[in-house]
Amino acid sequence: MEMLSCNLNRESQIPLYEQLYTFIKDEIMEGRIPFGTKLPSKRKLSEFLKISQNTVEKAYEQLVAEGYVDGKARKGYFVLAYEDMEYVQVENRMPLPPKEEEPAALFNFHPSQIDTESFPFATWRKYAKNIIDQENQELLLMGDKQGEYTLREEIANYLYQARGVHCTPDEIIIGAGIEILLQQLILLFGNEASYGVEDPGYHVISHILRNYPNEVYPLEVDDRGVKVESLRGKAIDIVYVTPSHHFPYGSVLSANRRIKLLNWANGDTERYIIEDDYDSEFRYSGKSIPSLQSMDQTGKVIYLGTFSKSLIPSIRISYMVLPKGLMQRYQKELSFFQCSVSRIDQHILASFMKKGDFEKHLNRMRKIYRRKMEKTIELLKPYQAEVNVIGDVSGFHVVLEIDNNLTEEELMQKAKDANVRIYPLSNYQMEKSYSTRPRIILGFAGISEAKIEEAITLLMESLLR
Amino acid sequence: MEMLSCNLNRESQIPLYEQLYTFIKDEIMEGRIPFGTKLPSKRKLSEFLKISQNTVEKAYEQLVAEGYVDGKARKGYFVLAYEDMEYVQVENRMPLPPKEEEPAALFNFHPSQIDTESFPFATWRKYAKNIIDQENQELLLMGDKQGEYTLREEIANYLYQARGVHCTPDEIIIGAGIEILLQQLILLFGNEASYGVEDPGYHVISHILRNYPNEVYPLEVDDRGVKVESLRGKAIDIVYVTPSHHFPYGSVLSANRRIKLLNWANGDTERYIIEDDYDSEFRYSGKSIPSLQSMDQTGKVIYLGTFSKSLIPSIRISYMVLPKGLMQRYQKELSFFQCSVSRIDQHILASFMKKGDFEKHLNRMRKIYRRKMEKTIELLKPYQAEVNVIGDVSGFHVVLEIDNNLTEEELMQKAKDANVRIYPLSNYQMEKSYSTRPRIILGFAGISEAKIEEAITLLMESLLR
Numbered sequence A, B: 001m002e003m004l005s006c007n008l009n010r011e012s013q014i015p016l017y018e019q020l021y022t023f024i025k026d027e028i029m030e031g032r033i034p035f036g037t038k039l040p041s042k043r044k045l046s047e048f049l050k051i052s053q054n055t056v057e058k059a060y061e062q063l064v065a066e067g068y069v070d071g072k073a074r075k076g077y078f079v080l081a082y083e084d085m086e087y088v089q090v091e092n093r094m095p096l097p098p099k100e101e102e103p104a105a106l107f108n109f110h111p112s113q114i115d116t117e118s119f120p121f122a123t124w125r126k127y128a129k130n131i132i133d134q135e136n137q138e139l140l141l142m143g144d145k146q147g148e149y150t151l152r153e154e155i156a157n158y159l160y161q162a163r164g165v166h167c168t169p170d171e172i173i174i175g176a177g178i179e180i181l182l183q184q185l186i187l188l189f190g191n192e193a194s195y196g197v198e199d200p201g202y203h204v205i206s207h208i209l210r211n212y213p214n215e216v217y218p219l220e221v222d223d224r225g226v227k228v229e230s231l232r233g234k235a236i237d238i239v240y241v242t243p244s245h246h247f248p249y250g251s252v253l254s255a256n257r258r259i260k261l262l263n264w265a266n267g268d269t270e271r272y273i274i275e276d277d278y279d280s281e282f283r284y285s286g287k288s289i290p291s292l293q294s295m296d297q298t299g300k301v302i303y304l305g306t307f308s309k310s311l312i313p314s315i316r317i318s319y320m321v322l323p324k325g326l327m328q329r330y331q332k333e334l335s336f337f338q339c340s341v342s343r344i345d346q347h348i349l350a351s352f353m354k355k356g357d358f359e360k361h362l363n364r365m366r367k368i369y370r371r372k373m374e375k376t377i378e379l380l381k382p383y384q385a386e387v388n389v390i391g392d393v394s395g396f397h398v399v400l401e402i403d404n405n406l407t408e409e410e411l412m413q414k415a416k417d418a419n420v421r422i423y424p425l426s427n428y429q430m431e432k433s434y435s436t437r438p439r440i441i442l443g444f445a446g447i448s449e450a451k452i453e454e455a456i457t458l459l460m461e462s463l464l465r
Helices: A016-029 A042-049 A053-065 A121-131 A134-140 A149-163 A178-189 A203-210 A255-265 A324-333 A343-354 A357-383 A408-417 A449-464 B016-029 B042-049 B053-065 B121-131 B134-140 B149-163 B178-189 B203-210 B255-265 B324-333 B343-354 B357-383 B408-417 B449-464
Strands: A069-072 A076-079 A172-175 A195-199 A216-222 A238-241 A272-276 A301-306 A318-321 A387-390 A397-402 A439-443 B069-072 B076-079 B172-175 B195-199 B216-222 B238-241 B272-276 B301-306 B318-321 B387-390 B397-402 B439-443
Touching: A016 A053, A016 B255, A042 A053, A053 A069, A053 A076, A121 A343, A121 B121, A134 A343, A149 A172, A149 A301, A149 A318, A149 A343, A172 A178, A178 A203, A178 A272, A178 A301, A178 A318, A178 A324, A195 A203, A203 A216, A238 A255, A255 A272, A255 B016, A343 A357, A357 A387, A357 A397, A357 A449, A408 A439, A408 A449, B016 B053, B042 B053, B053 B069, B053 B076, B121 B343, B134 B343, B149 B172, B149 B301, B149 B318, B149 B343, B172 B178, B178 B203, B178 B272, B178 B301, B178 B318, B178 B324, B195 B203, B203 B216, B238 B255, B255 B272, B343 B357, B357 B387, B357 B397, B357 B449, B408 B439, B408 B449
Parallel strands: A195 A216, A195 A238, A238 A272, A272 A301, B195 B216, B195 B238, B238 B272, B272 B301
Antiparallel strands: A069 A076, A172 A318, A301 A318, A387 A397, A397 A439, B069 B076, B172 B318, B301 B318, B387 B397, B397 B439
16 A cells, blocks of 8 residues: 555644544445555655654554554554454444332331431541551552451451350451352352242342252241241251341241251251341340350351441441351362452441440440330331231331231332332242231331331321221 | 249349349250240249349240240240250360461562552542531432442443443443452353353453353463454353453454454354453553443443552452343342442542542553553563563553573572562463463562662562572
């Protein structure tokens, strides 16, 4: 090729080399400069276009970098082969259809809501300010894969004191949410392991499990927790339970069943129990229920905890305590996973715990949630002919069993019409057949104390009258 | 049972009810109070032990709550059955063996290191202070599952301007690291999809994939990027590539191969390309290489990006851009996944981007890293008889091919003896057979400019002399 006629715009903000590069690239892409063509020499083209040789070189080098042209020392620049352009089709970038946005509700009784009015912003900000500091440069780099040691120390202390959990910081892995940790466990146990999960239960667990090749069996639940006998005759390896406070029924797994469950796990080397202790900090009568992990003498219980309830959901900090054997397997097989939580956030939380602010916060919140629970129960009393309240000694929600001859769908519609958001138990069920009367989950934690009467009265009047 | 003799310690810090509860629980667990036993009435026991009836009631209620005892109205409290205690074995909580801690090295050339001296701590702290505020209470609750809209807007703007990526905020999903997002993609594509990954390549990707049931094939790489012809004859559905800057070789996927790859993807409705654009911000010669996504007209490219290189690794914020069809599938099938990044952090980053600080930071860092790269190349020149430098126009590392008749192991040992940490290419290879001479990856980004001469001279003298 002797020469290239290219109209360069010297007034444009686009650099000349880039105009030349784009021009040549388009010519190649549209087939006007065929494969194998030798481009004009830099000197000749620069003279022809009245631009510097450097500018031509920059354009050519970019074409070489992107693979349109091959640059051979002293031999010049040659256009490379490219495949036919059939892939270039009609512009197909239609916007996504808008997501169905639910209109803002007057009151939202979602069980994941918390009280946001009492979060100690000033204290948290103080620790954040201390941690985000030039002195802490090393915190910008990747840290320990299991999470920061200082935070794991605080968690180990807290778990021992509050939950009777025996562990050292070395046995803890921190992750950005229970979902993330569960996925790591699924990989650890392998594709062949089959799971038993409480039904009803925390639905995200079964949703995740069912996206893996593993078998998942529902386990029936009553007012003493999961029915351990429902494990019989099923080839289950791993059981996922909430022994201290079943989600959503609020039942406590009885001592008898705990022992049965531990005995079951001891029946095979590859059996394990995952104990999700999601909101055990909030029990309003008697002392807290001991963790299952604290009864485990043989390394069969994996303890899962989270700061979603005890602190804030959006911080995304959870953790798991692995028995020794599993931790060694984890370190051998899954050590490529980096910790998924920001190191800065981990250090802020560690300071918050070390200085006693976490304990203070928990004690304060326990009182607030207890008052909200008591008020909720009190406000529901007038409706007791039609409403049975389940699970009223701990946590952030109760379950209402409603007996007024309406179906679940009809009740949901009535709440919707009153602009109140409630959640049916069936959302949390794998097998819909268990349920008798319609049940709804009433998360009261996010409703302010001043509004709780208005909220519950509005809801109950709309459901029952 | 008529009465229970229990020694209560009135001086103890442990409440009386808790002492009584623990005593009865231990008696039951050790079989000294058999199944079916009726406990003494509250009145009688309180008189006998000279404690209040309330204290006895509290102890009994805790036993009921934990399932050791059944409380029947007016009938009294009965010990429940429990299984034999065989599971209780010898205390088995030996500490984990200590992890092998590598001693601190004089210099660490890991490719994930970044320059930590130039991070704008004061600016970041300012935004953190503004976000952690009582006014932002709603940020404590769970947010949008795809990530905060405001951050997705900033990412979409940035991607369009810097990388030619076409997307709206609705097409972006934010996650706590590439690993987390990749796992979601694996679930989205299902257990049957098989993968092709660059070899050598970012080893974490193949490690994760090989823990899933999916098939994984290595794809050979040369100085024009991945060899697309190595896809032929393999039942591959999903290809994972780093087109702008191959990790670790630094090659750019040529225009010709890009078109071939897009054509390959168009050959079947279930074929997709995952483009990992991990460090494309840092190209030191010519303009940046356009993303593969920007050439994709048919919704076949998933674009993955991260703030690990452009900001800091420990913040754990990454994102993916899904083509329309896949996003609809994601919203339908995986909508139970909450966003894994703290909402507060997302808003801090959004402010940092919106106010122009991110662009400023990138421009500043690009200059710093370019100087470090130039210095590295310069310092390696005296060794060019034995050392071939690969991938020297962009990114945070170069690859050194070393030809002094030493094996990889011998070279690693020499570096170790000099207390310098380097990483062999074989760590990043699935099939070890490709390599010819030993290659090492030299990440220079974490070495301060003042020390780079000392570090490289020390390393090269120890490897070659």
